[in-house]
Amino acid sequence: MKLISIRLLNFRSFYGETPEISLEGYNGQNTIVFHGSNGAGKTTLLNAFTWVLYGKFTAAFASEEQLVNKRAIAETPPHSKVKCQVKLKWEHDGTLYEFIREREALKGEQDHTETQHPLKMMVAKDDGTWSMSREHPDDVIANILPASLHQYFFFDGERMEKSVRADKKNEISEATKRMLGVVVLERAFNHLKEAKKRLDEELQLLGDSQLRDFLKKQRDIEQEQEKCQQRQEEIVQEIEHQSVFKKEVGEELLKLNVAQEREEQRQQLEERKKSLLISLKKSKESLKKAISNQGYTALLSSILPHFYNLVDNLKQKGEITPGVSREFISRLLNSQRCICGTELCQGTHSYNAIQSLLDKAKFASLESSVYSLSSQVEAMEKEQQKFWDTADQEQAEITRLRQEIQNIELKIDEIEDKLRKDPSEEIRGLQKRLDGIEAKISELYKEQGANQQKLQDFKSDLENLERQIKRQQKAEERQVLAQRRISATQDAMERISEVRSRQELQFRQQLERRVQEIFSRISFKPYVPKISEKYELNLVETLNGIETPVAASTGENQILSLSFIGAIIEKVREWNQTKMVMLPESNTFPIVMDSPFGSLDENYRRHVAEIIPNIANQLVVMATKTQWLGEVEKTIHHRVAKEYVITFYSSKPDCEEDYIELGGVRYDLVKRSGSEFDYSQIVEVEYGF
Amino acid sequence: MQLETIDVREPFEAAPPEVRQIIDRVLKLEKSRLDRKSNSHINDDILSIIKQIIQ
Numbered sequence: 001m002k003l004i005s006i007r008l009l010n011f012r013s014f015y016g017e018t019p020e021i022s023l024e025g026y027n028g029q030n031t032i033v034f035h036g037s038n039g040a041g042k043t044t045l046l047n048a049f050t051w052v053l054y055g056k057f058t059a060a061f062a063s064e065e066q067l068v069n070k071r072a073i074a075e076t077p078p079h080s081k082v083k084c085q086v087k088l089k090w091e092h093d094g095t096l097y098e099f100i101r102e103r104e105a106l107k108g109e110q111d112h113t114e115t116q117h118p119l120k121m122m123v124a125k126d127d128g129t130w131s132m133s134r135e136h137p138d139d140v141i142a143n144i145l146p147a148s149l150h151q152y153f154f155f156d157g158e159r160m161e162k163s164v165r166a167d168k169k170n171e172i173s174e175a176t177k178r179m180l181g182v183v184v185l186e187r188a189f190n191h192l193k194e195a196k197k198r199l200d201e202e203l204q205l206l207g208d209s210q211l212r213d214f215l216k217k218q219r220d221i222e223q224e225q226e227k228c229q230q231r232q233e234e235i236v237q238e239i240e241h242q243s244v245f246k247k248e249v250g251e252e253l254l255k256l257n258v259a260q261e262r263e264e265q266r267q268q269l270e271e272r273k274k275s276l277l278i279s280l281k282k283s284k285e286s287l288k289k290a291i292s293n294q295g296y297t298a299l300l301s302s303i304l305p306h307f308y309n310l311v312d313n314l315k316q317k318g319e320i321t322p323g324v325s326r327e328f329i330s331r332l333l334n335s336q337r338c339i340c341g342t343e344l345c346q347g348t349h350s351y352n353a354i355q356s357l358l359d360k361a362k363f364a365s366l367e368s369s370v371y372s373l374s375s376q377v378e379a380m381e382k383e384q385q386k387f388w389d390t391a392d393q394e395q396a397e398i399t400r401l402r403q404e405i406q407n408i409e410l411k412i413d414e415i416e417d418k419l420r421k422d423p424s425e426e427i428r429g430l431q432k433r434l435d436g437i438e439a440k441i442s443e444l445y446k447e448q449g450a451n452q453q454k455l456q457d458f459k460s461d462l463e464n465l466e467r468q469i470k471r472q473q474k475a476e477e478r479q480v481l482a483q484r485r486i487s488a489t490q491d492a493m494e495r496i497s498e499v500r501s502r503q504e505l506q507f508r509q510q511l512e513r514r515v516q517e518i519f520s521r522i523s524f525k526p527y528v529p530k531i532s533e534k535y536e537l538n539l540v541e542t543l544n545g546i547e548t549p550v551a552a553s554t555g556e557n558q559i560l561s562l563s564f565i566g567a568i569i570e571k572v573r574e575w576n577q578t579k580m581v582m583l584p585e586s587n588t589f590p591i592v593m594d595s596p597f598g599s600l601d602e603n604y605r606r607h608v609a610e611i612i613p614n615i616a617n618q619l620v621v622m623a624t625k626t627q628w629l630g631e632v633e634k635t636i637h638h639r640v641a642k643e644y645v646i647t648f649y650s651s652k653p654d655c656e657e658d659y660i661e662l663g664g665v666r667y668d669l670v671k672r673s674g675s676e677f678d679y680s681q682i683v684e685v686e687y688g689f
Numbered sequence: 690m691q692l693e694t695i696d697v698r699e700p701f702e703a704a705p706p707e708v709r710q711i712i713d714r715v716l717k718l719e720k721s722r723l724d725r726k727s728n729s730h731i732n733d734d735i736l737s738i739i740k741q742i743i744q
């Protein structure tokens with residue numbers, strides 16, 4: 001990520017709109033310097049960065065509820081609005097973004113109220129035009145330069161030593177863990193654990209599979225079914241077999257003179273019984289058919305009187321009196337001629353006479369509906385009669401046939417009884433065999449019927465089982481899927497945990513080594529920075545082989561903070577080359593520092609000036625004349641790409657004016673405003689080359 | 690130095706493709722949520738990532 005430019009409008013001490021202030025460096029000259037006296041607006045400028053991106057301010061920024069420039073408010077008529085605005089452009093991964101944050105002041109009679117608008121983000125297209133982005137600006141910023149880490153990139157040098165003080169240790173360790181992706185790994189682990197719990201619950205809900213039981217049942221029923229079908233075939237064969245036997249025994253009886261007559265009689269009766277049974281079956285079917293087709297007509301008896309009452313009522317009211325319909329009269333009037341040939345012109349007597357019929361005539365549609373319904377009802381009544389006739393006829397036939405069959409059976413019984421009691425032993429024996437065969441056939445028919453019922457039951461059981469098996473198979477698939485999900489989640493958790501512990505070992509140690517290297521280059525004291533397991537930064541010295549904490553001075557803490565920030569940016573940049581997803585997306589970072597040399601003596605300032613342009617890819621520094629000129633300027637000058645001067649216009653008539661000479665040109669640092677307002681403006685230093 | 694950082698990544702690199710996808714998407718989601726005040730629905734979102742990947 002690279003900062004491109006910033007532009008302020010009526011932002012605190014900055015009156016009106018500043019020019020677009022370029023923040024880009026070139027060819028190793030990565031440093032932008034803002035010169036300003038104390039109170040001119042250096043801290044305001046630093047806060048313009050933090051406000052536009054995060055809506056936040058540094059600790060030194062007072063009265064944050066009043067952002068709109070006082071002069072701009074004073075020049076606004078009462079009940080009107082005036083806005084302050086910061087626009088910041090940055091480039092990331094070849095895309096140019098512009099972030100815009102605004103606050104609007106509504107001026108009252110005595111005071112004003114300020115309302116903040118949501119952050120806006122524009123994205124530059126390839127053709128140079130800009131459009132609003134669909135992405136949420138906070139999300140874009142969070143992925144590139146997260147708010148939780150902003151204190152690493154935008155900070156107040158005079159106060160930065162506070163960040164390593166005891167009360168801030170937790171905050172800074174938390175921010176460090178975020179920067180190194182530790183927090184992302186921890187959260188991912190914990191949330192995956194939660195997800196795994198839910199997957200475990202889902203698996204429990206699916207329950208144990210009953211698929212095996214159902215499949216076993218299915219196999220058992222299929223075997224039973226097969227057996228039953230085989231038996232049915234056997235029964236058919238056996239019945240045929242027994243029938244042949246019966247016929248043979250019958251023939252033997254016929255051969256015997258005594259029994260011949262009876263046997264013939266019996267066979268005739270049997271034939272007659274067979275044909276009667278067929279007729280009985282036919283009659284039953286025809287009765288069933290009549291009930292199925294016309295049975296409903298039996299229910300009409302209670303409804304038909306209602307219909308006739310309705311028609312009578314309509315007739316009594318004259319609604320369906322037969323006569324000329326309205327439609328017919330209208331047609332005559334429209335054709336302007338009567339059926340008798342008389343012309344029907346509007347206004348004539350004939351016309352009026354015909355028209356008067358209109359009121360008396362009724363609508364043909366109701367009439368025709370009633371007549372059509374009546375004819376249908378009449379047809380139904382005929383159907384009803386026909387149905388009862390058919391039903392009575394078939395019932396009578398069935399009764400007659402049953403009676404006749406019963407009579408025949410009695411006669412057969414009589415014959416058989418006589419044969420059973422016949423004096424001839426042979427005849428008695430043959431009849432006994434016949435009785436046995438018939439008993440067997442009857443048994444076989446019963447078994448056949450029972451088996452048919454069994455087969456139907458098997459069929460419906462198998463259909464049910466089939467459905468249950470399909471359901472269980474689906475449930476089992478879901479179980480397998482849930483188990484796969486659980487084991488993948490477990491695997492992901494273990495790997496995240498492993499990366500977390502490897503990172504713990506290596507990132508922290510590497511970071512600590514780098515902080516120590518930077519610190520030792522600046523500090524002349526033998527103190528050693530240490531990063532604890534909780535990512536807390538401490539300064540220690542070794543006395544008699546024992547490490548003891550150091551009560552560091554403000555300057556030493558400032559150097560420690562700078563070393564830490566430098567090391568962390570450098571390491572994240574380096575580790576980011578491996579594209580680890582938990583690290584910030586950017587691998588180039590800017591640093592915007594207000595007064596980085598604040599409480600340092602000259603020697604330290606020189607060291608810091610040497611180091612800070614190397615820490616970040618891009619450095620924006622705000623400094624006073626005394627902080628800058630001398631050692632710092634000499635050391636850092638070759639890294640400076642652009643310089644700006646913040647000129648403070650004082651309303652104090654006798655204020656002491658001040659200037660800074662840069663590139664042989666004088667630039668005002670403090671100037672009389674000539675009005676009742678204090679305000680600041682930014683001017684770019686022209687080098688003239 | 691480079692070797693050491695590759696070692697840190699090794700458990701991710703060696704993961705089966707589906708597990709790798711889960712890790713990448715969950716870490717990306719967690720990173721995007723790092724600075725949000727509300728983390729609501731994160732569990733649902735992570736669950737749906739797992740379910741989308743393992744089908």
